[in-house]
Amino acid sequence: MIGLSSYLVLAALVFSIGLFGVLTRRNAVGILLGIELMLNAVNINLVAFARYNGDLIGLIFTLFTISITVAEVAVGLAIVIAIFRVRRTVEADRLDLLRG
Amino acid sequence: MTLETVGFWVVAVVLLASSLAVVLTPNLFHAVLYLAAALVATGVIFLLLEQPFLFAVQLLLYAGGVVTIVVFAIMLTERLVGERIRQTSRSLVNGAIVAAAVFVGIVGFLLRSPVVTLRPGLEADATVSIGRALVGPFAVTLELLGVLLVTALLGALYFARSEE
Numbered sequence: 001m002i003g004l005s006s007y008l009v010l011a012a013l014v015f016s017i018g019l020f021g022v023l024t025r026r027n028a029v030g031i032l033l034g035i036e037l038m039l040n041a042v043n044i045n046l047v048a049f050a051r052y053n054g055d056l057i058g059l060i061f062t063l064f065t066i067s068i069t070v071a072e073v074a075v076g077l078a079i080v081i082a083i084f085r086v087r088r089t090v091e092a093d094r095l096d097l098l099r100g
Numbered sequence: 101m102t103l104e105t106v107g108f109w110v111v112a113v114v115l116l117a118s119s120l121a122v123v124l125t126p127n128l129f130h131a132v133l134y135l136a137a138a139l140v141a142t143g144v145i146f147l148l149l150e151q152p153f154l155f156a157v158q159l160l161l162y163a164g165g166v167v168t169i170v171v172f173a174i175m176l177t178e179r180l181v182g183e184r185i186r187q188t189s190r191s192l193v194n195g196a197i198v199a200a201a202v203f204v205g206i207v208g209f210l211l212r213s214p215v216v217t218l219r220p221g222l223e224a225d226a227t228v229s230i231g232r233a234l235v236g237p238f239a240v241t242l243e244l245l246g247v248l249l250v251t252a253l254l255g256a257l258y259f260a261r262s263e264e
Contacts, residue, residue: 002108003217016203021123023195051149054220071252073166077173078259084177
């Protein structure tokens with residue numbers, strides 16, 4: 001029988017991989033992909049906790065996070081497209097207009 | 101070795117491999133395809149946790165919706181002819197150190213928590229319970245979620261529209 005901690009360790013691994021991607025990617029779309037992985041790991045945690053505690057709330061939360069993530073990706077990519085239209089680049093390092 | 105054990109390890113390997121491919125592959129388009137694989141693997145984990153409804157939602161919204169949007173964004177920002185987006189990464193060592201530190205922190209926290217292996221029995225049908233909860237105690241939240249989705253879509257349209 002697979003224990004709860006196996007799922008949690010797996011989710012932690014996926015979360016760390018996503019964090020690694022966010023920190024190392026130069027491309028704004030690549031950074032968004034890393035954020036997707038991190039949110040995905042959170043969903044695994046929520047469902048695993050809900051299942052092992054016999055609680056429904058975690059499942060509801062997962063539904064909400066999935067929907068909110070879709071909205072977040074839509075807005076984020078729209079911003080990326082808008083930035084690309086103005087600056088002709090989506091490299092996060094070169095988008096430093098607001099740097100003081 | 102029950103079916104669940106074998107399934108868990110197979111899915112875990114697939115999920116970790118595709119996640120690593122998402123952050124390491126140099127071609128951004130390939131990264132999105134690997135992300136789709138990782139999202140489907142996550143859906144299978146939901147199946148292993150006996151939540152078929154969430155599996156369907158994961159496939160429809162995540163693997164279907166998000167991946168499609170990202171592919172479109174890449175096509176729009178990548179000049180289709182000529183130079184491709186080279187997905188060079190920077191400071192790999194620093195990123196690996198931070199990610200490993202976070203992982204060690206989480207696992208250290210897990211090690212101090214009690215071990216849970218037994219699952220409570222499934223109630224009749226989780227999908228029915230989810231539906232009743234969504235229109236019962238979480239009705240306001242559900243409505244707010246609808247407002248959020250409309251707002252986000254309008255915002256995305258506003259940002260991405262062409263100037264003329």
